[in-house]
Amino acid sequence: MIHQLANIGPAYIDGGTGSFIIQATIAGVLSAAFVIKQRWAMLRSFISQRRQTGRHGN
Amino acid sequence: MPALASSFRDPSGFVYEREGVLYRQVNEVYRSDYNLLISSGLYRELVDRGLMVEHEEVGPEFASSTGAAVVLRPERIPNISYPYEWCFGQLKDAALATLEIQRQALARGMWLKDASAYNIQFRGGKPLLIDTLSLEALPKGAPWIAYAQFCRHFLAPLALMAQVDPRLSGLLRVHLDGIPLDLASALLPWKSKLQPGIAMHIHMHARAERTSAQVEVSKPAPRISAVGLAATVDNLISVVNALKWEPKGTEWADYYNETNYSGAAMDGKHRLVRDLIDEISPKPSLIWDLGANTGAFSRLASDTGAEVVAWDVDPAAVELNYQQVKKDGESKILPLVQDLTNPSPSLGWDLAERDSFLRRSSPDLVMALALIHHLAIGNNVPLPKLSAFFAELGEWLVIEFVPKQDSQTQRLLRSRLDIFTDYSETGFESAFRSHFSLVRKVPIPETVRTLYLFRRIG
Numbered sequence: 001m002i003h004q005l006a007n008i009g010p011a012y013i014d015g016g017t018g019s020f021i022i023q024a025t026i027a028g029v030l031s032a033a034f035v036i037k038q039r040w041a042m043l044r045s046f047i048s049q050r051r052q053t054g055r056h057g058n
Numbered sequence: 059m060p061a062l063a064s065s066f067r068d069p070s071g072f073v074y075e076r077e078g079v080l081y082r083q084v085n086e087v088y089r090s091d092y093n094l095l096i097s098s099g100l101y102r103e104l105v106d107r108g109l110m111v112e113h114e115e116v117g118p119e120f121a122s123s124t125g126a127a128v129v130l131r132p133e134r135i136p137n138i139s140y141p142y143e144w145c146f147g148q149l150k151d152a153a154l155a156t157l158e159i160q161r162q163a164l165a166r167g168m169w170l171k172d173a174s175a176y177n178i179q180f181r182g183g184k185p186l187l188i189d190t191l192s193l194e195a196l197p198k199g200a201p202w203i204a205y206a207q208f209c210r211h212f213l214a215p216l217a218l219m220a221q222v223d224p225r226l227s228g229l230l231r232v233h234l235d236g237i238p239l240d241l242a243s244a245l246l247p248w249k250s251k252l253q254p255g256i257a258m259h260i261h262m263h264a265r266a267e268r269t270s271a272q273v274e275v276s277k278p279a280p281r282i283s284a285v286g287l288a289a290t291v292d293n294l295i296s297v298v299n300a301l302k303w304e305p306k307g308t309e310w311a312d313y314y315n316e317t318n319y320s321g322a323a324m325d326g327k328h329r330l331v332r333d334l335i336d337e338i339s340p341k342p343s344l345i346w347d348l349g350a351n352t353g354a355f356s357r358l359a360s361d362t363g364a365e366v367v368a369w370d371v372d373p374a375a376v377e378l379n380y381q382q383v384k385k386d387g388e389s390k391i392l393p394l395v396q397d398l399t400n401p402s403p404s405l406g407w408d409l410a411e412r413d414s415f416l417r418r419s420s421p422d423l424v425m426a427l428a429l430i431h432h433l434a435i436g437n438n439v440p441l442p443k444l445s446a447f448f449a450e451l452g453e454w455l456v457i458e459f460v461p462k463q464d465s466q467t468q469r470l471l472r473s474r475l476d477i478f479t480d481y482s483e484t485g486f487e488s489a490f491r492s493h494f495s496l497v498r499k500v501p502i503p504e505t506v507r508t509l510y511l512f513r514r515i516g
Contacts, residue, residue, distance in 0.1 A: 011203045012068050013172050018270030019206035020279040022263045026293070027201075027286030029258075034289030 059122040063410035068172070070191040073132075074122045081120055082113065082130040082190060089127035091168075091194040098166040100193065109159055110187045111135070111179075135188060136344070137367050137419055140412055141175040141211065142231035143394040143402060145376040146219045146303040147384070148185070149227065152178040153212035153298045155185040159193075160202075160291050164284065169196045173208035175236070176412075182389035199281040202290065206267070209259050210236025213298065217256055220301040221247055224373040227395070234406055239264035255297030305374030323504040327427075327458075328358055330500050334456050334511040335362055335423065337498065342422035342454065349429035353379035353393060359425060360390040367421070369396040398429075399437045416450060423454040428507075430486070431460040431467045435478055441489035448512075449493035455512040459486050463506045483508065 059081075061072035070088035074081055084092050095101045104110035113130040120129045141149060152175060160170045170192050177189040202208075211230075214237040218226040222245055229237050243264040250256045282290075335342065335358075342364050347356040350368035352375050360366045368391055370376050379393035396402065401415035426448065433439045439447075448455050460467050461483060462476075480489070487496065487510075494512035501508050 011171065012070075013203065013207060015201065015203040015279070016206045016267055016270065017279070018267035019209075019263065020201045021270065022258070022266035023201045023205050023290060024280035024282055024286075025262075026258050027282045027290050030289035030293050031283070031286050034292055035285060037292075 061122070063408065064176075064406070064412065066407075068189075068191055070194075072122070076120070076122075080132055080134050081116070081122070082132055083122050083126045084128040084130060084191065085125050086127045088191055088194075092128055092191075094168060094195050095190070095193050098168065100163060100166045100168055101190075103162060104159060104187070108182075108184055108186060109155055109162075111181075111190065113190060130190060132188070132190065135179045135181050136365055137180075137392050138413065139180060139392065139394050140230075140402065141178075141215070142227055143396060144227065145373050145380050145393065145395060146216070146224050146227070147377055147380045148180065148393075149175070149212065149216055149219070150298060150301065152185040153208075153216060154295065155187070156208065156212065157291055157295050157298065159187055161288070161295070163193055164196065164288055164291065167196050168193050169202065169287070170204050173204035173211060175211040175230070180392055183383045183387070183391070196284075196287075199283070201279055201282045202287055205290070206239070206263070207236060208294070209239060209263060210242075212236075213259055213294070214239060214242035216298060216301045217250065217260060218242055218245055219373075220303045221250055224303055224377070227373070231402070231405070234412070239267060253300075255293065255300065259294065259297060303377070305377050320504050323502060326503040327505075327509070328355075330502060330509050331355060331425070331427065331456060332358055332362075334498060334500075334509060335359060337511060338423060338454050344419065344421045345423045345425060346421040346451065347425045347427075348396075348398060349426060349432065350379065350393065351375045353382060353391060355425060355427055356391050356393075357388070359423075360388065364390070364423075366391045367419075368393045369398070371395070371397045371399075398433060399439075421452040423456065424448055424452040426455065426457045428458055428460060428466070430457060431464070431470060434481055435467060435470045438477075441480055441486055442492065445490045445493045448490075449514050453514045455494060455510075455514070457490075457510050457512065458502070459483060459508045459510065461506050461508075 059074040059076050061074050065073040069085065070091070071082055071084045074083070101110065105112045111132050113132040116129050116131050118126060118129060144152065155178060156170065156173055163169050171194045172192050177187055177192055178185045179188050215227050215230055218229070218237065226245070239260055243261045246256065246260065251261050341362065345359045345364045345366045347359060347366055347368045350356045350370045353368045356366045356368035356379070368379055370393070373395050376393045376395045382388070383391050383393060396415060404410060404414040404417065405412040430444065433444055434441060448457070462471070462481060490512060494514055497511040497513050499508060499510050
């Protein structure tokens with residue numbers, strides 16, 4: 001049976017209300033740290049690329 | 059053509075077989091998701107990385123019923139296995155493959171609408187998604203619909219195997235939709251509540267499920283941003299990666315050291331087994347190695363070019379075998395956990411969703427080396443019943459008879475009455491000749507054991 005659960009869209013498995021609530025809480029807690037982790041990875045990759053470019057330039 | 063017995067839950071489509079070829083019908087309701095899967099480049103990316111089964115589109119004349127938007131002919135996976143037959147490492151790799159697929163999907167505006175461990179199979183030693191229709195367009199702001207399923211199918215059994223006992227994967231055989239989180243939470247040690255990942259995804263998750271009954275039914279699901287979804291998947295990857303289990307002492311880890319085999323005898327046995335396999339014509343393409351332990355003879359069998367399924371009752375031996383498969387990139391060996399005294403039954407709806415051990419595939423050759431004494435004496439199975447069992451499995455049989463004088467058989471008889479009056483070479487041959495013809499019999503040098511090559515009658 002296809003459910004139309006608010007913003008979930010068509011779904012054929014039961015995601016579980018409790019699961020949605022805990023997932024929203026977990027996502028809220030983890031999001032800030034995840035963004036910092038992503039930015040830090042981007043910064044490190046940018047610096048390493050600059051260093052490599054510098055070395056090749058010399 | 060009727061759908062396969064396991065393919066009925068998802069209205070997006072189904073799998074069926076026609077003249078021995080596997081097809082997947084994509085129904086009209088899934089057409090836009092299928093188009094996005096292809097146009098976004100996600101399908102190609104996952105196939106190229108070996109994370110998803112490849113298919114080719116075929117004409118509408120191959121459709122099974124009306125309502126087909128597209129018909130696919132997917133690559134067939136040679137040996138189907140189920141999560142309750144995987145060792146810890148296999149379940150962990152399957153979990154990580156699922157999460158990587160979800161990560162890649164999120165980056166392309168899609169997600170996994172289900173995260174069933176049964177959607178993963180092992181091909182060439184690596185896990186891949188076999189359900190093409192599992193990926194759909196990401197509904198904006200929605201929490202991951204398959205989050206709880208992922209936790210039940212992967213995280214809970216992995217945590218239980220790592221932190222309690224690897225044999226708890228057997229719970230997946232009882233709970234086909236994954237281990238209920240309240241059960242996992244009750245079985246896990248208290249210290250797991252101090253591990254943030256397990257505390258959140260299992261203990262708090264189980265509590266939230268318990269209390270959710272009081273939530274108003276009409277209340278919409280909470281919204282989660284794309285960053286929130288990506289952060290959850292990223293965290294699940296870390297939590298799964300942190301779960302580790304290494305076999306310490308295994309039932310059979312020291313088996314080869316404890317047998318009465320000298321180095322020369324073991325070399326001799328290797329040569330003899332290889333000779334017997336080489337005698338089989340046509341060359342076997344699928345071999346089942348029963349009681350494979352860590353896979354020494356499975357490797358020898360796979361060297362002949364055959365696919366080998368290496369079954370063993372001990373999860374630690376299967377783990378060691380799987381780690382070897384990964385380390386050496388052995389694509390033709392599939393190690394699996396199986397208790398032959400109580401093999402995997404047919405399970406699920408109408409007892410037809412998951413095939414029993416006997417209905418899985420049909421090996422050309424069955425190898426049963428250093429096994430018969432465990433079944434006949436360790437489990438009291440009479441020799442005629444063993445003969446009938448092996449005859450049901452495959453046409454050819456390489457079997458080692460381990461007589462009562464052998465130290466390993468003596469060990470089994472040490473603390474019990476010897477009621478096995480028929481257990482002798484004569485009794486064995488007489489029992490097996492009722493289903494097989496004897497092709498060759500060779501004593502293993504420096505031992506009291508004998509190797510037999512049998513061919514099924516009829």
